[in-house]
Amino acid sequence: MSGQPPRQSLFTRTAAAAAALLLAVALVPAAILLPTPPAAAAEQSVPVMVVLDASGSMMQDDAPGLRIDAAKSAVKKLIGAVPDSARMGLMVYGTGTDSALSSKTAGCADIRTLAPVGAVDKAALTTAVDGIKASGYTPVGASLRAASEALAGVKGPRSIILVSDGIDTCAPPAACDVAKELAAAGTELSIHSIGFKVDASARAELECIATATGGTYSDARDAAALTDELTIRTTRAIGVYEAQGTPITGGSSPADAPLLSAGQYLDVLEKGSEKNSTAEAGSTRYYKVQLAPGERAHAAATLLVPRRGETDTSGTAYLSVSFVDAQDESCLLQDTEHANSNQSFLFPPTAALSTPALGEDAGDKCFGADGKGEAFLKVERSGNWAWTKELPVELLFATEPAGDTKGLPDAYPASLPPVVPAPGGTAAPVTGGPSYNTAAELKPGLFSDSLLGAETKFYKIPVGYGQRLSFKATVTADGASAGAVGKSLNLALFNPLRQETELARGSDKYISGNSLVYTFIRTGDSLAASMAVPVRYNNRNSKDTGIELIAYPGGYYLAASLEDGSTVDVGSELAFDLAIDVSGDAENGPLLNAAEATAEPTLAPSGQPSAAALADTPQAASTSDSAGPLSWGLGIAGLLAAAAGIFVLLRRRSSQRKVG
Incomplete structure (x- = not known):
């Protein structure tokens, strides 16, 4: 087996609905487009x-x-x-x-x-x-x-x-x-x-x-x-955190920003920037955020970009989210998350950011001991990829009350050695979903699926406190594509907040950033990895950013993407077996308030349920101050349709922190 990590980013792709469908449901909650039965969500509210x-x-x-x-x-x-x-x-x-x-x-x-x-x-x-x-x-x-x-x-x-x-x-x-x-x-x-x-x-x-x-x-x-x-x-x-896709119009400044309550929204960013740079802002939107003492906020924005062939421009689309005060000044020293999408690969950029707990750090400008809990989520689009086109942006917002950490295990100090799953038996056929909202829900076992060129599929696996997810994809058949000049299989894991999750070093020599990437794949080749550490509430206090994100029990999203260098969207097909394992002894942790919805998180602690109880059903982050099961699939929520025709969206997350 031979291969090399070609990039430092995850490439994923998701198929979205037709524009006609979007227009038909423009004023209808996006949950209607999602697979979760209303009865199930009602039972968990x-x-x-x-x-x-x-x-x-x-x-x-x-x-x-x-x-x-x-x-x-x-x-x-x-x-x-x-x-x-x-x-x-x-x-x-x-x-x-x-x-x-x-x-x-x-x-x-x-x-x-x-x-x-x-x-x-x-x-x-x-x-x-x-x-x-x-x-x-x-x-x-x-x-x-x-x-x-x-x-x-x-x-x-x-x-x-x-x-x-x-x-x-x-x-x-x-x-x-x-x-x-x-x-x-x-x-x-x-x-x-x-x-x-x-x-x-x-x-x-x-x-x-x-x-x-x-x-x-x-x-x-x-x-x-x-x-x-x-x-x-x-x-x-x-306690219900559903992907609503509620239409919203962000303010042009903090002064006219609408208030965000927990949920998912759809806005429009009119343009990018003529220069292919983040230095020149295109469209900017502001949304007001209000926190109570001890609360944290979680926000994510996804820009729905045109697919290959729907724009003549090249370049990159950039998206960033940050928290600012009423004077439009950065709240924190490190509070800007960037994502970008190269035109060649058609990724809808997603940027996600969390605040510290209100009052936790006296030095924080907006969230310190003297902070009033008021801040503004700032979403900026720049870059010259399709820069004159209006593009939809999906916003996910959730709040998380403070948790009682008394008696809970400390954060893991470092990544643990990986565990390679090796289930026996025959692989059960499964079809991954084209988005977070339609992710195939899996439990430990062996499954089979396939990918077309430039396609991404999502799988949702429940992981509770004390538990650790491991996975292995083995190529079983590799089709040919006349236009292909090289293929890459990409695997990445996202927590219930859609933040890319750190993989254990040594999981596979082809780790690129936090994703697994293998090029020139052939039948019999495989990629395997584990979460860096098991889920633990206090992981959020880790000095390791990757471990910090493995703090939320609920539905974790495994994204599998096939890139090829073809000049057409569909290209070659690759079949693979997918082994899933969830290991580890159950631990206690605050129950983060939530309800199952294909979109997901406000988090609210109440009591100390076991990881085993949380793992029995897929979970989602919620929007409540009282307790309920955690199931993030906003799960934080779905990638919806946009513009004319069908957007076949290819998602590339390339996020980085910068000093504000």
């Missing part, structure tokens, strides 16, 4: 009851406008934003009586369920919200009990989102005492409270409610802030 204050004080005209009108608008926008697989209900108090003393007994029992927890009938619920009239008392404690009872029939984690503009006017029982009782009952219930234009007393009560149940508290000083906070808190609590 965390049930949430939203409790809305409609007491007499909500008639104050200072939101601007009436407070109740601002609250109703925020709820209606939330209804439109939650995924179809969400399980959400809505309660309201204060609508049935006035605020007179004679009405107190009735007013303190005035709690109404507009929608039980379950699938959201968006049209009916929106109509019900329109009919809300604010007039009565503020039975916060009683409403928390009622919401808890409404969630009592659901097993596992559950959440309440409470929006109030004042203190409980019906105590006793004191609202915070009720929250403590619910927490002591061990019902896996968390309450996230939002104070809408509250005074110090109401703020203290709402903070106490959240703290008692392991939830979060946030202030909303006006209508816009209420809309933002309600959407963020609820979508995180739901």
Whole structure:
């Protein structure tokens, strides 16, 4: 066997849908294009009851406008934003009586369920919200009990989102005492409270409610802030991180940046740069990011580039993501991730970046001890490949609450020796998917598949805490291509956040960067590798960047790509057997909140589940502040169709850090 590593990059290819299909579903969540059944996603979502204050004080005209009108608008926008697989209900108090003393007994029992927890009938619920009239008392404690009872029939984690503009006017029982009782009952219930234009007393009560149940508290000083906070808190609590592909238009500066809540979005970058360089920016977009203490943010952007023959220009398309402050200055010393795609190989560039935990490092400009948690995701396109064409960009955003690391194993100090899988038996036929979203889900075993020239296939393998993925591809048949001048088989591994995962040194002598690359392949040749180390929560604290990324349990993506030098897209076909092994003893680690969706991550820790439990099903990163299984396939999410015709996308990740 002979070969050589020709590049320092991974080459992958993915087939996308036709433009006609994209136009047909432009306003439909991208999850419709994905294979995960809605029922499966719904079963994994965390049930949430939203409790809305409609007491007499909500008639104050200072939101601007009436407070109740601002609250109703925020709820209606939330209804439109939650995924179809969400399980959400809505309660309201204060609508049935006035605020007179004679009405107190009735007013303190005035709690109404507009929608039980379950699938959201968006049209009916929106109509019900329109009919809300604010007039009565503020039975916060009683409403928390009622919401808890409404969630009592659901097993596992559950959440309440409470929006109030004042203190409980019906105590006793004191609202915070009720929250403590619910927490002591061990019902896996968390309450996230939002104070809408509250005074110090109401703020203290709402903070106490959240703290008692392991939830979060946030202030909303006006209508816009209420809309933002309600959407963020609820979508995180739901725990579903689905690839929505929701249309969004980024700001031209931090000042007009839209707020990102966890999910996946589609935007457009109008142009690249006439010069083939990152020094000259083409299109730039900004998106606002808001973190709570201890939280991290994860972001990824994928540029969907034209396939071979669809543009006459040569050169390179560049994409970068970074976090900046309101003055457009870099937040961190090293916070820019670059990706590029050479026209010859047609890779959609993907750049991914994570923030430190808010408050972790006093020296961080945006995320230090004095940081307010506000930053802006900056996405830039440059380079002269198809630079005059508008290109879609897919954005993935997730947040991750702080995890309790007490008693957890330390990060691995260095890469471990590789393990080569050697399963016996006959290979089972499998067809890899053309994107992360449609990746074939595999468990340990032996499989067979094939690749055409310039094609990439994806396979998704669940890996839990303490576990390590190893793989081996063996060529079983190599077809000929008249236009081929040389072929390369590429294998690379990505974590649930789509960050390229470090492979153990010594896995194979053809490692190039973090990917396996072998040229001039023949029947019988093979490529094998292991993750550098097993998954471990504290790996994120490693000084080794590669090990740092092997910290997330869930669906890991193995990408297999065949490059040939032909002048046509399809070229030769190569058949191979793929051996998969997941080894290692299960370890404890925080449960990172998530729900299965073909797109994936907000992460939220809660408890210490075993790796074996996490490995039983493919997992995805989520968007919630409460616990659920982790399954990233945003899994962080899908590569969608773009422009006219079918984009056959070839993905090359060539990322590097630079000092900002």
